[in-house]
Amino acid sequence: xxxxxxxxxxxxxxxxxxxxxxxxxxxxxxxxxxxxxxxxxxxxxxxxxxxxxxxxxxxxxxxxxxxxxxxxxxxxxxxxxxxxxxxxxxxxxxxxxx
Amino acid sequence: xxxxxxxxxxxxxxxxxxxxxxxxxxxxxxxxxxxxxxxxxxxxxxxxxxxxxxxxxxxxxxxxxxxxxxxxxxxxxxxxxxxxxxxxxxxxxxxxxx
DNA sequence: CGCGTATATGTAGAAGGATGAGGTATGAAA
DNA sequence: TTTCATACCTCATCCTTCTACATATACGCG
Numbered sequence: 001x002x003x004x005x006x007x008x009x010x011x012x013x014x015x016x017x018x019x020x021x022x023x024x025x026x027x028x029x030x031x032x033x034x035x036x037x038x039x040x041x042x043x044x045x046x047x048x049x050x051x052x053x054x055x056x057x058x059x060x061x062x063x064x065x066x067x068x069x070x071x072x073x074x075x076x077x078x079x080x081x082x083x084x085x086x087x088x089x090x091x092x093x094x095x096x097x098x
Numbered sequence: 099x100x101x102x103x104x105x106x107x108x109x110x111x112x113x114x115x116x117x118x119x120x121x122x123x124x125x126x127x128x129x130x131x132x133x134x135x136x137x138x139x140x141x142x143x144x145x146x147x148x149x150x151x152x153x154x155x156x157x158x159x160x161x162x163x164x165x166x167x168x169x170x171x172x173x174x175x176x177x178x179x180x181x182x183x184x185x186x187x188x189x190x191x192x193x194x195x196x
Numbered sequence: 197c198g199c200g201t202a203t204a205t206g207t208a209g210a211a212g213g214a215t216g217a218g219g220t221a222t223g224a225a226a
Numbered sequence: 227t228t229t230c231a232t233a234c235c236t237c238a239t240c241c242t243t244c245t246a247c248a249t250a251t252a253c254g255c256g
Contacts, residue, residue: 012233022183083181085120110204
């Protein structure tokens with residue numbers, strides 16, 4: 001969703017973008033990506049329309065809906081809280097053993 | 099596993115510890131915790147023995163094995179790499195939109 | 197003594213999502 | 227013309243989580 005927030009983009013390009021940003025550290029499998037996009041569309045967090053892509057072929061471009069934007073913000077905060085807490089546990093909260 | 103790394107501890111106490119460290123932000127359900135401990139024990143990442151707990155009752159105390167210690171270290175690094183990359187994407191890699 | 201509460205472990209069923217494999221189709225280049 | 231990159235999709239399987247339930251013991255209180 002964060003990638004889609006940068007502007008309308010189709011699924012295949014999302015995967016490339018993530019791989020590129022993460023310098024190949026993260027790759028989203030197509031078998032995960034497309035169902036996920038369908039779920040987000042079904043929940044009306046994303047909206048899709050068919051348009052010719054850069055290569056001239058038709059592709060399904062996704063955009064954030066208003067709900068999607070709100071959802072992304074709150075979930076980003078949740079993600080930060082969650083990883084902060086996990087970080088606390090992994091660091092051992094100053095009791096540094098290991 | 100990181101909590102177990104602090105010293106032998108039984109399942110119930112692990113849940114309390116995590117909840118305490120996270121100031122109630124994270125609570126591990128018993129239905130997730132016990133099967134997870136069983137899986138880790140099966141994979142020989144944890145070892146268990148029955149001992150009387152602080153309250154006098156018998157409880158199953160878990161400890162990291164050598165494999166568990168190694169596993170924890172590499173997985174902690176993986177976790178850091180993963181969350182760093184997700185952080186990059188969520189921040190938009192300096193293209194700051196949203 | 198009986199009762200409730202905190203302690204302590206576990207299982208079962210349903211639901212959700214990732215994975216790996218496979219399938220389809222098009223446009224461009226070799 | 228065959229191969230490659232693009233672009234979409236589905237399916238079976240596995241793994242994990244969640245909720246709910248089930249069991250049992252120690253301790254304090256009235």
